[in-house]
Amino acid sequence: MxxxxxxxxxxxxxxxxxxxxxxxxxxxxxxxxxxxxxxxxxxxxxxxxxxxxxxxxxxxxxxxxxxxxxxxxxxxxxxxxxxxxxxxxxxxxxxxxxLSHRIRLPGRQDEFRELADTFDTMLTQLETHVAEQQRFAANASHELRTPLAISKALIDVARADPHHDSSELVDRLHTINTRAIDLTEALLLLSRANQRSFTRENVDLSLIAEQAAETLHPLAEKHGVTLHTSGDITTTTGSPALLLQLTTNLIHNAIVHNLPHHGTVWIHTSTRPTTAVLTIDNTGEHLTEQLVATLTEPFQRGTERIHTDQAGVGLGLALVKTITTAHNGTLTLHPRTTGGLNITVELPQPPQK
CATH class of the missing domain: 1.10.287 (Helix Hairpins)
Structure with a gap:
């Protein structure tokens, strides 16, 4: 100005x-x-x-x-x-x-030093956010480049050998193109959740959980995983579409990162004094705290736990974290002592009228 x-x-x-x-x-x-x-x-x-x-x-x-x-x-x-x-x-x-510079104003507490400390805190958060965005952009570029490079290689092979069976090529290109579309849609959804550009309304998490479990039931049967859904009416405020995406991602993650056979996923909704709680537990291999701490980072798939080709695009839990934050909630992940993962999402309850 x-x-x-x-x-x-x-x-x-x-x-x-x-x-x-x-x-x-x-x-x-x-x-x-x-x-x-x-x-x-x-x-x-x-x-x-x-x-x-x-x-x-x-x-x-x-x-x-x-x-x-x-x-x-x-x-x-x-x-x-x-x-x-x-x-x-x-x-x-x-x-x-x-963004690496800090004021670190010496002396006793007063208005100027409070301002300086607040500014230092803001710089730290901003530096962390910028670093995350840069890392995310680099990872996203890599992930988007991979299917394009594979598609180009397949097309080059087809051009070099016109008599090659085209049906196999079409199937592989379709699979790669679908993965690229899924990744792009996940990135757009992640951006929308980050901007918090959605209309809030009262949502019953128990109904959302039942809907997501019903949608993913065929996938659970394919993987030999049993879904258990329980809980009473659990109301929060937010976007039904985003909260459904959050729940679907959590259940999908619990299914595909489970035991090879006879796995179990427990989906439970409950209320606390001021929050609505969604809890997802699943059986699986034993996980370390260090690994669990990285699972909400974009494009972290925990590949050592994957037993199928249902790895997704690596944005499942990252999107869950972003949607939770956009709804002023908290997301916690803990390894289960018997193997598998416990995930808890706490969201604010609607204000009492």
Missing amino acids: DRQPGWSVRLKLTLSYAGFLMLAGVLILTAVWVFLLRSYPSGMLVRSVLLRGFGPAVAAVLIFLLIFGLLGGWILAGRMLAPLDRITQATRTAADGS
Whole structure:
């Protein structure tokens, strides 16, 4: 924003300090003058003598207060505003693209130091967010490039050998194209959830869970996994489509990352004093805390746990995390002691009317 040049804050504080000092001096001298008038007998001669003796002293005192106020105010204002200069320099450094700089303002807690600490915290969060976005963009580019490169290779093979069976080529291209479309749609959904551009309404998580479980029942049968759904009415506020996507992703993840045979997935909804809770437990291999901590990162599929070709596009739990955050909820993942994973989503309940 273009602004007209104006006085600096330091100059304004200096003039304010000097002005108040001058005003205090005038009030004090006026009080002395009134006291002198009351202390001496009335008369023109006496008052004339007092005025001749008191006037130059008043002028000298006022000149001294003006100079002292300007000089002292300038020094004091500079000392008081020194932290603000450091904050301003840090802001300019951040505006130039350097997010690693921190103010780290020393001293006891006050308004300036609270502002500096808040700014440092914001820079840390912003730096982390930018790093995540850069890593996500790099991973997304790699994931999108892979199916395109495979498609190009298949087409080159077909062009080099016109007599090659085209049905197999078409099937493979269809599979690769479907995967690229799924990835693109997942990226768009992730972007939509990040922007929180959706209409909120009351949603019953128990119905959402039943709908998602019913949709994924054929996949569960194919993998030999049994689905158990339980829970009472569990109401939250949000987007039905996004919450259905969240639940579907969790159940899908629990099915495909399960035991090779006779696996189980437990889907339960419940309420707490202020939150609606969706819990997904599944059997499976034993997981470490270190591995579980990475599963919500984009394109982290936990490949050591995959026993089928249902690996998805690597955005399942990342999308769950984004949707949960967009709904002001919390997502927690813990490895089960008997193997498999426990995932809990807590979402705010609608306000009581």
